[in-house]
Amino acid sequence: MTDDLATLQAETEAALAAAADLRALDAVRVGVLGKNGQLTALLKGLGGVPAEQRKERGAALNRLKTALEAAIEARRVALDAAALEARLAAERLDVTLPPRPFPPAGPEQGAIHPIARTIEEIVAIFGAMGFSLAEGPDVEGDWYNFGALNIPDHHPARQDHDTFYLPAGPDGRRPVLRTHTSPVQIRTMLGEAPPIRVIVPGRTYRADHDATHSPMFHQVEGLVIDRNISLSHLKGCLIDFLRAFFGISDLPVRFRSSYFPFTEPSMEVDIGWNRKTGELGKGGDWLEILGSGMVHPKVLANCGIDPREWQGFAFGMGIERITMLKHGIPDLRPFYESDVRWLRHYGAPVLSPATLAEGV
Numbered sequence: 001m002t003d004d005l006a007t008l009q010a011e012t013e014a015a016l017a018a019a020a021d022l023r024a025l026d027a028v029r030v031g032v033l034g035k036n037g038q039l040t041a042l043l044k045g046l047g048g049v050p051a052e053q054r055k056e057r058g059a060a061l062n063r064l065k066t067a068l069e070a071a072i073e074a075r076r077v078a079l080d081a082a083a084l085e086a087r088l089a090a091e092r093l094d095v096t097l098p099p100r101p102f103p104p105a106g107p108e109q110g111a112i113h114p115i116a117r118t119i120e121e122i123v124a125i126f127g128a129m130g131f132s133l134a135e136g137p138d139v140e141g142d143w144y145n146f147g148a149l150n151i152p153d154h155h156p157a158r159q160d161h162d163t164f165y166l167p168a169g170p171d172g173r174r175p176v177l178r179t180h181t182s183p184v185q186i187r188t189m190l191g192e193a194p195p196i197r198v199i200v201p202g203r204t205y206r207a208d209h210d211a212t213h214s215p216m217f218h219q220v221e222g223l224v225i226d227r228n229i230s231l232s233h234l235k236g237c238l239i240d241f242l243r244a245f246f247g248i249s250d251l252p253v254r255f256r257s258s259y260f261p262f263t264e265p266s267m268e269v270d271i272g273w274n275r276k277t278g279e280l281g282k283g284g285d286w287l288e289i290l291g292s293g294m295v296h297p298k299v300l301a302n303c304g305i306d307p308r309e310w311q312g313f314a315f316g317m318g319i320e321r322i323t324m325l326k327h328g329i330p331d332l333r334p335f336y337e338s339d340v341r342w343l344r345h346y347g348a349p350v351l352s353p354a355t356l357a358e359g360v
């Protein structure tokens, strides 16, 4: 090999060794083997070499070309491997680390959805009163959703519920997407002997959609069955709950006579608020918040419970509604739009579950 080729090889190898990334490597390649590269120029100049030297010179140039191509490829493989190593090291995740209890605030931090948070709070408050959690299916039998609750086939209350029906089963009855959490009262009474004290949060469905109604929404049902249960237990329990949930120790609570097929007597429960400002607790206006009543003797009997021995009360309320009131959320629809900005604003901090000790 002539001196100029030896120099070119040494210089190129030095440049390759110095190339710290794939871009630098490519620059070296182009400088030597590209259209205007040094070696390309030498190959082009081969025609001007005296004929007796041309063969040898051509062979030397080609050997150099092959050697340099190999060196470039070797460097590329090494740089690729180094880049992968660096990425693996940078993205290393120690899965054995415990979760950080208080992650730093930042755009990547999640939040508990307000519906989930309200359910946690409800469970914490009623849990402290000795209630346990019960659940039931979203797709419900007609008898559980209506019949057993003393809502017979042609009862007008069925029309109120804008029910989603599924195709009829073998019994000719159409299953429904439960229109309320009340069927879980039936399932609980059929499944366990009194005394019973359960709270039932869950999804419910009605064909209804506007700023305050969604076809899927959430309710929480409560059921207490025991000996000698009276209206005063119902009132004490719900007043305590509402004051704890809204964090207003003297929140005015009003019980207003009403009608539900599955309770007798039935009552609507209102809380005091200011209609103009939306402020809860004062202002002299009343806002309806939930339905309640003493469990109808027919409902107890439908579940095999003797109404002469056992009495109870039940209640049901909309979770979205009390969440909107508590946090001043004006519109129901964003609850289900998965907009992280909304969630960040109204969501609760992660990893800080609702407990009565902290104040819910």
Ligand code: DAH
Pocket (backbone or CB within 6 Å): 179, 180, 181, 182, 221, 222, 260, 262, 263, 290, 291, 292, 293, 314, 315, 316, 317
């Ligand atoms: N299920 C009723 C509804 O969705 C709410 C309700 C009212 C539930 C009174 C109850 C109750 O348990 O006692 O409109």
